[in-house]
Every structure is written in C-alpha cells, then in structure tokens.
Amino acid sequence: MTEFGFIDKIASMCRSLPDNGWEGIGDDCAVLLSGDRATVVSCDMLVEGVHFLRHAAPAHIIGRKALAVNLSDIAAMGARPTAALLSIALPDDAAGAWAEEFMAGFTQMASEHGTALIGGDTTASKQGVSISVTVIGTAPAANIKRRSDARAGDIVAVTGMLGESGAGLQQILSGRCDTPAAHAHMNPAPHTAEGEWLGSRREVHAMMDISDGIASDLRHIMERSGVGADIDTEHVPAFDDLRTALCAGEDYKLLLTARADRFGLLAADFEARFRRPLYKIGHITAQAGLLRWLRGGTPEDVDFRGFVHF
Amino acid sequence: MTEFGFIDKIASMCRSLPDNGWEGIGDDCAVLLSGDRATVVSCDMLVEGVHFLRHAAPAHIIGRKALAVNLSDIAAMGARPTAALLSIALPDDAAGAWAEEFMAGFTQMASEHGTALIGGDTTASKQGVSISVTVIGTAPAANIKRRSDARAGDIVAVTGMLGESGAGLQQILSGRCDTPAAHAHMNPAPHTAEGEWLGSRREVHAMMDISDGIASDLRHIMERSGVGADIDTEHVPAFDDLRTALCAGEDYKLLLTARADRFGLLAADFEARFRRPLYKIGHITAQAGLLRWLRGGTPEDVDFRGFVHF
Numbered sequence: 001m002t003e004f005g006f007i008d009k010i011a012s013m014c015r016s017l018p019d020n021g022w023e024g025i026g027d028d029c030a031v032l033l034s035g036d037r038a039t040v041v042s043c044d045m046l047v048e049g050v051h052f053l054r055h056a057a058p059a060h061i062i063g064r065k066a067l068a069v070n071l072s073d074i075a076a077m078g079a080r081p082t083a084a085l086l087s088i089a090l091p092d093d094a095a096g097a098w099a100e101e102f103m104a105g106f107t108q109m110a111s112e113h114g115t116a117l118i119g120g121d122t123t124a125s126k127q128g129v130s131i132s133v134t135v136i137g138t139a140p141a142a143n144i145k146r147r148s149d150a151r152a153g154d155i156v157a158v159t160g161m162l163g164e165s166g167a168g169l170q171q172i173l174s175g176r177c178d179t180p181a182a183h184a185h186m187n188p189a190p191h192t193a194e195g196e197w198l199g200s201r202r203e204v205h206a207m208m209d210i211s212d213g214i215a216s217d218l219r220h221i222m223e224r225s226g227v228g229a230d231i232d233t234e235h236v237p238a239f240d241d242l243r244t245a246l247c248a249g250e251d252y253k254l255l256l257t258a259r260a261d262r263f264g265l266l267a268a269d270f271e272a273r274f275r276r277p278l279y280k281i282g283h284i285t286a287q288a289g290l291l292r293w294l295r296g297g298t299p300e301d302v303d304f305r306g307f308v309h310f
Numbered sequence: 311m312t313e314f315g316f317i318d319k320i321a322s323m324c325r326s327l328p329d330n331g332w333e334g335i336g337d338d339c340a341v342l343l344s345g346d347r348a349t350v351v352s353c354d355m356l357v358e359g360v361h362f363l364r365h366a367a368p369a370h371i372i373g374r375k376a377l378a379v380n381l382s383d384i385a386a387m388g389a390r391p392t393a394a395l396l397s398i399a400l401p402d403d404a405a406g407a408w409a410e411e412f413m414a415g416f417t418q419m420a421s422e423h424g425t426a427l428i429g430g431d432t433t434a435s436k437q438g439v440s441i442s443v444t445v446i447g448t449a450p451a452a453n454i455k456r457r458s459d460a461r462a463g464d465i466v467a468v469t470g471m472l473g474e475s476g477a478g479l480q481q482i483l484s485g486r487c488d489t490p491a492a493h494a495h496m497n498p499a500p501h502t503a504e505g506e507w508l509g510s511r512r513e514v515h516a517m518m519d520i521s522d523g524i525a526s527d528l529r530h531i532m533e534r535s536g537v538g539a540d541i542d543t544e545h546v547p548a549f550d551d552l553r554t555a556l557c558a559g560e561d562y563k564l565l566l567t568a569r570a571d572r573f574g575l576l577a578a579d580f581e582a583r584f585r586r587p588l589y590k591i592g593h594i595t596a597q598a599g600l601l602r603w604l605r606g607g608t609p610e611d612v613d614f615r616g617f618v619h620f
Contacts, residue, residue, distance in 0.1 A: 006432050013417045014427045020392040022428040030428035043444055045397035049436035082330040087355035087442040107323045117324045118332040118340035122316050126359035132397040132442030134353055
C-alpha cells in the first residue's frame with residue numbers, strides 16, 4: 001500500500017466520524033473556523049533510517065528540520081504558526097547529548113519563527129529515533145488559502161528557486177556534504193513570513209507548500225480545484241537542471257495561484273516586501289486534470305513525476 | 311536521563327520562547343484562553359517494544375488505546391475532546407492488514423467519544439511501529455481544571471476503582487490475557503464524560519488523570535499547588551491489593567480535589583449522573599510536599615512510589 005493509498009483509507013474512515021466543525025483532510029493543515037478567526041493544525045513524523053540518518057546529519061540540524069517542515073504547512077494555509085508540540089522516542093544511545101543538541105536546533109527554529117513549544121511527550125525507544133511534531137497556527141478566517149480555490153485563468157507562481165534541496169541531496173549522496181545546496185537540503189527555511197503575507201492578499205486563490213516537487217504537488221491543486229495547468233518550463237526558477245526543479249522534493253517553497261489581472265501588483269508588492277521575486281511559472285486552465293509542460297508556448301511530450309516518499 | 315529530567319530540560323528551553331498566550335508546560339494539556347473559551351491540546355507517543363508488543367495485543371486494541379490515553383488528558387482538564395491527529399510509522403510487515411485493523415480500533419474509539427480525525431501523517435519505518443496522537447479539546451474558559459489549584463482542606467477524590475489495569479498487566483505477564491483486568495489494561499475507557507461534567511462544577515479545584523498511579527500523580531498536584539495530602543488508605547477503591555492500586559500505572563481514571571463543604575452534594579450529583587460513586591480518599595493539607603498514608607487516621611510508615619515509564 002502506498003502512502004496515498006493508506007491516506008485514502010484513513011480519509012474514508014474520517015468521514016464516518018463527526019467533523020465538529022473541522023474541514024476535512026485534503027489541505028496542508030486541518031482548518032477550524034470560529035467567528036472571524038481560523039485555527040490550523042498540521043503534524044508530521046520523521047523516522048530514523050527513513051527521513052534522516054543519525055550519523056549523516058548533526059542533531060541540531062534534524063531538530064531544525066523537524067519543526068521547519070511543519071511551519072511550512074502552516075505557511076501554506078496563509079496562517080501564522082503560534083505553537084508546537086513535540087513527541088520524541090529516544091533509544092538509549094540518543095537520550096543524552098544527541099537529544100539535547102536536537103532540542104537546541106528545534107528551539108532555535110521555534111525562536112526564529114516566533115513559535116511557542118507548548119507540550120509533547122518523550123519516551124524510550126528500542127529501535128531508532130522517532131519524532132512527531134504538531135504545529136498550530138492562526139489567521140483571520142478570510143486569509144485561509146486552500147488547494148481547492150484555483151480558478152481557470154489564474155497565474156501559477158512559486159515563492160523561490162526550485163531544485164536546490166534535490167541537488168543538495170544528490171551531492172550528499174555522492175559524499176559532498178559541505179555545499180550550499182547540501183546545506184539547503186538539510187536545513188530548509190520555511191516561508192512563514194511569505195505565507196502569512198500571501199494569506200492577507202485577496203488575489204491569491206489556492207496555495208500549498210512544495211514538499212514533493214511541483215510535478216506532483218500541482219496535481220493536488222488541480223484535483224481539488226477541478227482544473228488543469230500549463231507550466232512554461234523556461235520560466236521555472238530552476239536551481240540546476242529542470243527535472244530536479246520539478247520533481248525533487250523538500251524545497252518547502254510555496255506554490256500558489258492568483259488572479260491574472262492583479263498578478264503584476266502582487267508580484268511587485270512581494271518583491272518590495274521580501275527583496276526576492278515572486279516567480280510566475282504558468283497558468284491554470286479549465287481542462288480538469290490536464291497538466292502540460294510548455295516550451296516557447298508549445299506543449300512538450302515529457303513526463304515529469306514528483307517524488308514519492310513512501 | 312529520566313523522562314522527567316529531559317522534560318525539565320525541555321521546559322526550561324520552552325521558557326526562552328514566546329508563549330503566544332499558551333499556558334506553560336505542567337498540566338495534562340497545554341491551554342489557550344481566548345475570550346470565554348479555552349482550547350486544550352495534548353500529545354502522546356506509543357512505541358512498539360516499549361508501550362506495546364505487536365504479537366501480544368490485537369491491532370484494533372492498540373488503535374483504541376493510542377487515542378484513549380490522549381482523550382483522558384483532555385478529560386483531566388475539564389474539557390471535551392473534539393479532534394485528533396494521528397502520525398504513524400509503519401514497517402513493511404505492518405503496512406497492510408495490521409494498519410487497517412489499527413485504524414478500525416482508533417476510529418471506533420474516536421466515534422465512541424465524538425472525536426473527529428482531522429489529519430496526520432503516515433510514513434514507512436525501518437524498525438517497528440511508532441504512533442503519535444495529538445488531541446484537541448474545548449471548554450468554557452471557566453471550566454478548565456489545573457494541577458495548581460488544590461487548596462488546603464480540599465477533599466481528594468477519584469472517579470473509579472484503582473489498580474485494575476496494573477493487576478491486568480500482572481496477569482498478562484503471567485500468561486492470562488483473557489481476564490476482565492487484562493482487558494481493562496489493554497482497553498482503557500477514558501473518563502471523558504466525567505471530566506467534562508466535573509469541569510463544569512465550581513467546587514472542583516485541581517484535576518488530573520491517573521496515568522502513573524496516584525502515589526506518583528498526586529505529587530504533581532502537591533508540587534504545583536504548594537500543598538500536601540493525607541490519603542486514607544482504607545478508603546482507596548482498590549481493585550485488588552493496595553500497592554497496585556496506588557502505584558501501578560495506566561488506570562486512566564481522574565484524580566481531583568474539591569471544596570470539602572460542597573463535596574457531599576458533588577458526590578451525590580456525580581452518582582446520580584454516572585451511576586457510580588465518586589470516591590473520597592483523603593484531603594489536601596497545608597504542609598507543602600508532605601504526602602502521608604493514613605490507616606485509621608494514623609500515618610503509616612510506608613513508601614509508595616508510582617510507576618516510572620522511562
């Protein structure tokens with residue numbers, strides 16, 4: 001069973017339960033609207049041997065990343081992260097110095113993004129470190145961005161270069177761990193300020209974070225919104241080669257769609273605020289489920305697929 | 311380093327971060343007050359080989375228990391559980407039927423307690439199943455019960471028999487898995503209705519759930535409230551022997567303190583509502599840190615200690 005197969009099963013089980021006002025599974029976070037405020041919640045798990053190797057990355061880097069990937073989910077909703085909970089299972093040989101260094105990195109990332117650490121659980125482990133992080137965020141209800149709100153004619157944009165993390169992973173696997181790209185892979189910088197700012201802009205329609213590569217992630221927006229997309233591959237801000245930019249995971253930039261007639265103003269304001277461009281890479285089409293890769297305006301016969309974690 | 315040693319370190323790191331309105335670590339849940347409403351959040355981790363053995367308990371029982379222990383934390387605050395998030399790491403040999411049966415148990419427990427499943431994460435594992443559950447609850451702000459609100463003169467009470475889970479564990483370890491006590495150990499019934507009801511009663515001061523045995527848990531109330539306690543051991547509703555009732559973990563009943571002059575009415579109303587007694591087991595004293603075990607009103611020279619998980 002793939003990760004998505006099991007998630008589908010869980011989602012179907014969820015539908016048999018009361019929702020208590022929470023929106024169903026399908027976005028980067030669960031959402032609860034209460035009056036004019038929204039609460040968003042996300043959780044992620046990192047497992048030794050699957051998501052990290054203890055000998056390959058310093059503990060404080062793993063601590064930073066464990067929180068960063070969840071902060072990115074909050075940013076993807078247009079919300080501001082306010083609080084985190086950490087559960088960690090530690091084998092004997094990680095319960096001392098390793099755990100303290102992990103916590104130092106986790107706390108540093110929390111401090112950089114103004115996030116409280118409000119609770120959690122620690123336990124022994126017989127076999128390897130397991131980490132689960134839950135992050136809670138808040139936003140005005142009107143700011144919440146969902147995958148389901150892309151409209152035909154929208155511009156598709158991303159908030160940063162793509163493929164640096166993927167290139168870094170390739171370098172790490174070939175033994176070069178001290179490059180800028182390797183650092184970017186190990187120590188992602190979630191776009192929390194960008195996400196909250198984009199949340200406040202009415203011309204932004206759909207948004208999500210780029211965790212599996214846009215070749216995969218964009219399909220979630222297409223599916224949830226019932227639309228298609230044309231991507232101009234020569235406009236994709238690729239760190240290195242195009243395939244890595246589109247298909248490698250863990251960039252943790254934001255992918256969004258926005259009203260075409262307001263995009264120029266949005267991009268200018270974004271650049272004034274963040275001193276970096278908002279990259280326009282294509283547009284949303286009415287052809288549900290059709291994702292085309294264009295070069296010079298002409299569809300190319302290529303098959304890019306995103307990264308599958310499971 | 312013990313679990314509490316590491317938690318102390320985490321708590322000290324937490325204090326260097328903004329709190330964003332959340333109350334600090336020290337109760338069964340983190341608490342956020344917002345106007346006249348409170349949000350409470352708790353998370354717990356269960357690890358194969360530490361908290362459960364996959365061959366020793368059916369997967370649906372593990373699914374039920376993974377949620378039950380968190381529901382108990384919400385109940386301990388006087389709140390009502392509304393939503394859960396589940397992160398689970400699955401090795402190949404658990405990703406199929408085992409995972410489905412686990413989810414069936416988890417969903418059944420959620421349904422019995424009116425809790426939504428709003429998100430989570432699934433991932434592969436190289437080594438054993440790891441489960442992390444986060445539960446969110448809600449209550450009128452005035453209903454929230456904390457460990458720090460016990461007052462000298464309060465009655466100490468518990469919402470059910472103690473030691474059944476501990477007796478059940480002993481029976482399981484000696485090969486008798488089909489007894490009522492073994493069933494109670496594997497399949498705890500969190501006192502969610504009792505917790506929400508007690509939350510609404512002003513005469514209830516401090517409350518927590520009994521996860522490590524009252525010999526240990528009561529010390530948390532004493533420490534946070536700056537009080538002592540005298541426990542009448544002959545009034546403890548022990549399932550079997552007294553030591554197991556006081557020291558064995560995982561009963562998941564509620565431990566509370568309440569105004570002495572209103573306790574009779576509270577207990578009568580509790581019994582009318584739940585058709586079970588609210589057991590008075592002692593009272594809170596002004597002698598900070600002094601826990602005494604009385605028999606016939608006389609302190610006994612015994613040293614009961616709670617269960618240490620780590």
